[in-house]
Amino acid sequence: MRRRCAVLGSPVAHSLSPAMWRAAFAELGLDWTYDAIECGVERLPALLDDMSASGEWAAVSLTMPLKLVAVPLVDELDAAAAAVGAVNTVIFDAERRRGLNTDVPGLEACIGETGVDVADRTAPVVLGGGGTARAAVAALARAGADVVRVAVRDPSRGAPLLAVGPRCGTEVRLEAWPRSPATLDGAPVIVQTTPAGAADSLADKPWPRGAALIEVLYDPWPTPLATAATEAGAPVVAGRRLLAHQARAAIAAVTGRVVVVDLPVARP
Numbered sequence: 001m002r003r004r005c006a007v008l009g010s011p012v013a014h015s016l017s018p019a020m021w022r023a024a025f026a027e028l029g030l031d032w033t034y035d036a037i038e039c040g041v042e043r044l045p046a047l048l049d050d051m052s053a054s055g056e057w058a059a060v061s062l063t064m065p066l067k068l069v070a071v072p073l074v075d076e077l078d079a080a081a082a083a084v085g086a087v088n089t090v091i092f093d094a095e096r097r098r099g100l101n102t103d104v105p106g107l108e109a110c111i112g113e114t115g116v117d118v119a120d121r122t123a124p125v126v127l128g129g130g131g132t133a134r135a136a137v138a139a140l141a142r143a144g145a146d147v148v149r150v151a152v153r154d155p156s157r158g159a160p161l162l163a164v165g166p167r168c169g170t171e172v173r174l175e176a177w178p179r180s181p182a183t184l185d186g187a188p189v190i191v192q193t194t195p196a197g198a199a200d201s202l203a204d205k206p207w208p209r210g211a212a213l214i215e216v217l218y219d220p221w222p223t224p225l226a227t228a229a230t231e232a233g234a235p236v237v238a239g240r241r242l243l244a245h246q247a248r249a250a251i252a253a254v255t256g257r258v259v260v261v262d263l264p265v266a267r268p
Helices: 017-028 044-054 079-084 103-114 131-142 155-168 200-204 224-231 239-255
Strands: 004-009 033-038 057-062 089-093 096-100 125-127 147-152 171-176 189-192 212-215
Touching: 004 017, 017 033, 017 239, 044 057, 044 089, 057 239, 079 096, 079 103, 079 131, 079 155, 089 239, 103 131, 103 189, 103 212, 103 239, 125 131, 131 147, 131 155, 131 189, 147 155, 155 171, 200 224, 212 224
Parallel strands: 004 033, 004 057, 125 147, 125 189, 147 171, 189 212
Antiparallel strands: 057 089, 089 096
């Protein structure tokens, strides 16, 4: 049977995941398909049920706004997904669903690309309070950060972020959304996880001294924040790099095989 995979989310038409996964399947000699399916929170439970019942589906990738709501819809979680309470990959195994979070190792790889040692500096900063922000906390903890500052626009989203810290062996300090980038001075790395436009106001001021940027967004690119960091001479890791890193980990988990070629991170 020809196996099927897809990315689910809303909006999802802009996703680069189909190009990357199809390239990986071609490299691995697998006659599998990978599509993009528009899916909101309300539709997800029924859609996963249908996919489980069909027997055709190998896995699905999840993007906003599905990473958090998918947790109770799977039968088991890998260590990263359990730690952060978010799922970005669902693997269909017989009658069971496995939930993975490959954003965590993907973000850890991005931290490595900045060339910054977060274990030997003041606390890094995460902007945002969603599932990707939780993964960023876990990734920074894996990279050696003893303390992670998290700036949220909505304080009601703080409790889950605080819970991630002890599960990952780091201390999370919640902060109000910064009015000025100057409050972020000294952070070795800033991980920007909010939706498009949410952090644009921080690009209107001088870039925080000494801070590298990991920007999870990749469309449109560059973001105003990435432009500000680049013009200041700061290291910038683009969302396309995260997408490739997390996809590589997910593909290995789904197929049992490692992709050794570079995955495309732009549309043909």
